[in-house]
Amino acid sequence: MPGNLEAIPQENLEHCAAALKVLAHPVRLRLVEQLLAGRWSVTQLAAAVSKPQAEISQHLGKMRAAGLLKAEREGKEVYYGCLDPACATIIQCIRKHCP
Amino acid sequence: MPGNLEAIPQENLEHCAAALKVLAHPVRLRLVEQLLAGRWSVTQLAAAVSKPQAEISQHLGKMRAAGLLKAEREGKEVYYGCLDPACATIIQCIRKHCP
DNA sequence: TTGAAACATCAATAAATCATGATATCATAA
DNA sequence: TTATGATATCATGATTTATTGATGTTTCAA
Secondary structure, eight states, X not given: OXXXXXXXXXXXXXXXXXXXXXXXXXXXXXXXHHHTTOOEEHHHHHHHHTOOHHHHHHHHHHHHHTTSEEEEEETTEEEEEEOOHXXXXXHHHHHHHOO | OOXXXXXXXXXXXXXXXXXXXXXXXXXXXXXXXXXXXXXXXXXXXXXHHTOOHHHHHHHHHHHHHTTSEEEXXXXXXXXXXXXXXHHHHHHHHHHHHOO
């Protein structure tokens, strides 16, 4: 029977599953990719991925709520930037391992 | 505006998002964790995570369909084992970076 | 060839997610 | 103060996903 000696604590597992769930969307992965290269406003990001503003705003909001991104208002614009280092690791991981 | 010079190809992004989506579930993460430590039958895995057989079978089936796991029948039992190396990387990543 | 163990699949409801269009908020310039 | 650009939120319907219990299948031993 599988041993569960050094098992990842349940709490962590659930937290991580939730974070992965947020990342697990093609548009959001693309946004994270862009954000690893700098800070960008919502409009810039929407243009970069060719999607309507409302959709991008919702994706960004979801990632922000999950603690994956940070947002800073500057005048009319809100600039998003990458926060969580694990995000970067996942993206690197994807670059390397994905077919 | 964000540059998309060395952008991850769209096809890869979608494939990866799909794979992450499959991983993004606490029970499935736990199963992958167990499977990184060896091969186990469905019954053994169900006992290890304290869930009904049908549920575990469905989780395993989903991961298998996504190419994350392999399954081998041996007599009455079906043994599952970890296939995708990216899975392992993700789990290591979780061990390290998750709070 | 019957029975039982081990898995897989199915069906159905509930719940979560997605995309979309409309509307609301916020900040600034005129 | 009003108009406008930038962003967020809301409401909706369509599509997935999760969970559960019941039913099928496969394998082997008696």
